[in-house]
Amino acid sequence: MDPISQAMASTKEYFATAASLAASVILVRTVINNFLPADLRRLIWSLVSEVISKLRSRLSNTRTIIIENHHGLNYNEIFDAAMNYLGDKIPPTVRRLRVSKNKNDNHIEITIADGEVQTDNFEGAQFRWRLHTKLQNQSKDHDNGHRSAKKNQWFELTCNGKHEDIAARSYLNHILDESKVIKAAAKTLRLYINNQNHWKNRKFENHWIPMELENHWTPTKFQHPMTFDTLAMETELRQMVEEDLTRFMKRKEYYKRIGKAWKRGYLLHGPPGTGKTSLIAAMANYLRYDIYYLDLKEVRSNNTLQILLLHTSNKSMLVIEDIDSSTVMQKREEEVEVKTSSRVTLSGLLNFIDGLWSTSGEERIIVFTTNHKDRLDPALIRPGRMDVHIHMGYCSPSSFRVLASNYHGIDEHPLFREIEELLGKVEATPAEIAEELTRRTDADEAIDSIIKLLHRKRKTSE
């Protein structure tokens, strides 16, 4: 056979082989898709895709990192962070998405669906992400007869072998940091309140007896709208608090270096209605921290107090309001007497806050409020314990302007001068001014009623 005929024959043979291979692939695919049960079909395709991705990584110089959702018994933080991070930057090329929402949150979570590939670039390297899900350990729940299954999920993170060190060194850390920022922005804040009326039946010597639950924080959604912009407070003082909080949040390494727990204590003092609670709300909204509102009257013993405190999370504020009115918080000489009515003691609280609690978590703010700073035990307010003391005072001219702008959107008015002069002579709380501003819908009437209120107060004081 001449060389041309020989070449044509081998080309024909090549095409025939390719055609029969393609036909076989189509046949196998048709059989799998049309004749096999769905479960088996899924299993086969997931095995095929695994084999292909393994082959691909062998042939090309790629590295694959597996990030599972569980790490032993614990949740894997990197998996969680990756979910957040990728959900925030899904490209339009991803065809199938997964959406979810918690009952009490406004936030809708969007992530890529199983098997979808998402690419991301970082420091000049390209990373490919693919999510896999497998349900495991199907078993019947004896109590309700429902089937339960453990969900195993993992990400396959692939990159070129030469970028492996970027992935290990900085990319994963970058994802952890970014995820924190995303979470903080989307987070619905929670207000936890302790109460005593939670009971649980426990079996003891064949009898069900009601037992008080040791840990009983009840969470609710925290939706207080107060911010530093709407809080009526002296400008410098407000700036000082904002700067102090910002510094605190950035000082993880600093606290580590000096060997101190990463916590900060605030004592807010001043007459009723001057905005102590409002400041706490503004702080929580600024920090994006949950609030644990501890009502000491509901706590029966130091032991319960310790358990409650140990069940508070990081990045949170522990608030004890009106600490002077709580019997336990009065001067320590009275502690012996106090112990008979309640076993919670001031030293118990302080020792625990300074000791075990501080070392069991980080990024905590403790806030005590009082209307009577002079009544507090010196142990409570000694330096180093409550780091920042803030006096919330009566309404000043600048605070009044913030309130007028918040409530009626007015920044200037012919009667402002008179009000400012009166505020220099009489004591009116921001709550009283706010009350007058809320009562009237008309701005002029509101201003007028404030002037009347201030004159009345002046007369009374004279």
Ligand SMILES: Nc1ncnc2c1ncn2[C@@H]1O[C@H](COP(=O)(O)OP(=O)(O)OP(=O)(O)O)[C@@H](O)[C@H]1O
């Ligand atoms: N500084 C302020 N800025 C803006 N609004 C304020 C301020 N102070 C008081 N108010 C208004 O008055 C209401 C009561 O104030 P708040 O509860 O914050 O005062 P407080 O000092 O915590 O009072 P108490 O000591 O009685 O708990 C608030 O809901 C808010 O509407």
